[in-house]
Amino acid sequence: MATLTPTLTLSSTDATSDPLGFTVTDSLTVGAPTVSLSRVDVLHTGSGTEIITAAASNPHTYFYAKNIDSTNYIICRTAGGTEWGRLAPGEFMLMAVAATVGIEFLAVNATCEVEYAYWSKP
């Protein structure tokens, strides 16, 4: 077991009249299987590139990803193909992926490099 500490901060001085500035943090106990920060070329053909399969034996997974590409966006889907999001160039996400759901990316226009990592909840 290990401890992973994710922290998210949202800030703005002009989104509202009251400056926005809040931080949320969590202390996650994580275990195997884990994949440390990695990079992959996400395909823009077919069903793209599957990062986490939708196996019934999959654990609950904390998942981070960032679109490294400077031009094109990627489509975020479940491993079953249900689209739920898009990552523009430079954008990132933190997801608590339910067991059996999986993660799949499909690049738009051209192959995109994506950074990702994931850790399992024991």
Next chain:
Amino acid sequence: MATTTVTFSLRSSDLIPSQVLSMTTSKRLYKAGSALDGVNQMDMGRVEVPTDDYGGGAAKAYDLIDATALAVNKSNYIYIANLTTTESNYVVVSCKDHVIGRLYAGDFMWLPCNFDAATNDIDVQAFVGTATLEYAVFHEGKTLTETDA
């Protein structure tokens, strides 16, 4: 336009002791297809999600974030946190009626959602016990509901 910035960090000293994890990334929130024009609308709040359909029977999924026609194919940055402190209580998060995630007590998500249809709401369903959720949506479009007659 507004200038809103999201910063995210990951830290761990014991995942791989010989390789301490310490990363930070940051991004301004832009309208879809733009690298200049920031998103200018925001909804933020807290809700309680019951497990018993308000005393009426089995738990249902509820719309937390309603995808509307004006939000289709626009930027919709979503933050959801489960503020529940009881570890066994969790919330299932769905999009298009498909489960995409699960939030245990204290966990949060940051999602760059795309609503490719006005029916692709973000739904939540609480299990084990009532969940208190904190959420925020930074967006550039939303169809307002006409007032009741």
